[in-house]
Amino acid sequence: SVEIADGARRTVSALRKFQLTMAMGDPDKKAAPVHLEIPPVVVDMDAGYGNLFNVQRTVELYVNAGVAAAHLEDQVMPKRCGHIAGKALISADEFVGKLKMMRSAADDLGHKDFIIIARTDGVSATEAPESKRGLELAIDRGLRYLDSGVPDLLWCEFPTAERGPTEEFCTEIRKRFPKARFAFNYSSSFKWFNEKDPVTWDELGLLGVGFIFITLAVQHAAGYGISTLLNDLKQSQEEGYMALQRKEWADGVDIPTRSHHLFSGVPYHHHVGQKYGASRLSEEMDEHLEISKVV
Template sequence: MKKKSEMLREQLKENKPLFIPGAFNGMSARILEKVGFDAVYMTGYGTSLNLLGMPDAGYATMTEMVMNAKYMNNSISAPLISDADTGYGNALNVRRTITEFIQAGVAGVHIEDQIMPKRCGHVAGRQLVPIEEAVSKYKAANDARNELDPDFLLIARTDARGAYNGGIDEAIRRGNAYAEAGADVIFIEGPTSEDEVKTFCKKIDKPILYNSAGVSPRISLQRLGEIGVSMVILPGATMRVAAEAMFDFATKLKQEGVLVEKEWKEGFESNHPIGDFHDFAGFSEVKKLEEQYLTESELDKYKNSIGFQP
């Protein structure tokens, strides 16, 4: 059985951009896999908002991020790439960060070159660590993954394009320095035009990850492939759609009362691919496992009991 890190590297060899949408918990990861995506991305913004109810401003700790990544990885068979923020410290801390994510079963991470506390890559006010400090962190990350899982994908993210005292040239300089330090993929956060994306692909001699979010233009997968992009993430779209739907439903509940749920449930269960929610959650699999391991007397609990019957 192949490691998920091996699976991810094989996907990257395909002659088209690898499109990886973002999820924020185990349920959303399962949905993405169910509809057919070959890999899943764990959004840091979504983790912070979903887990803590707080913005992506450096509040989530390494422990919380790794915990969420572990839960998400365990919920799917596809490889998971995770946001690992700044690596949570200096080069020594980064070694531990890589170790923790590998032990959680994650196939790869990206680490950025912001100062701590960091912030979302599409929010103003970002600041960079000196390039020498960032390079030391990517070298440490590369050494740690080579010791534990050489297939683990190391993605170096630079926020230099839109950070304080940054710019296009600085992003290119840092991208090439991080590639030399051992990164497999370079993630230039926040390009503001297609021409900038072309420039980064042309002037950085490593696969480029494109984040289709925030201040960056929305470009088709076909066009991104033509430009030379190797990976595309869409981090927060599922979270925003889920939040908006939940808000609208909660508003209707407040206005109309408890029977709104009954009406919605009847329509959902009859018309939606995951309308049988107990089955989607995994209760059918639970029963199969019980039939494999439990005694007949233990399985008698399904007789004459009320509720979902797998």
């Protein structure tokens, strides 16, 4: 949990520095000042990394790192990936205790707006204290967790991309909690393009889903982009990289990472360094480089 919290802290810090950099702009590159809203950082808490005292410690680390929300699941430790067989659940009572500890820890630090997402793996769990299994177990678990008054969002992990279980889960939960809000994992584990009737995001919204996320979407996009670039370099040598740059710098394209100097906060660090007297600091590029020819 310490390592993950540190990763979250670094993420929030990097976003803040980029926000400050964009607020300053970069006149040399004709980049006007822009105010960017920092997106809320939502962090996976797995099963809490231990008992409720480990949950308390983890929430403290997350809140102090600037995390806006976290999701906790009802699996035993060590847990399994949501789409791997053989998942086992702790008791509902124990999980509710962990949820209450999350709320208490965040509130004690003055962060009553910290969002708590309760996840149940009941649909595909093979071991649980209850006799029920499948969707019936997941619905019972979801109702129990909402009864505690803690979760801001309820997340049920589904083993397939079928729309039926999602619709039934949300509908049954809302019979008792009409204002219940859900989180939905538009999972990268499923080939959504092969579904005959995939649920749409608009439909999920009507079911009460307030937070949709795609696990590993950015990793898949990055992997595809890297593979494409490497293949282009192999086939076209230098033209392969120039083709990428033409796309990045085409009129109307606004990709923050196209200027790695701006994205990494060089103008911000120069400004702060000059303000506090850092030695050997300059905003100038190498004298041999023309501004129009560097990123």
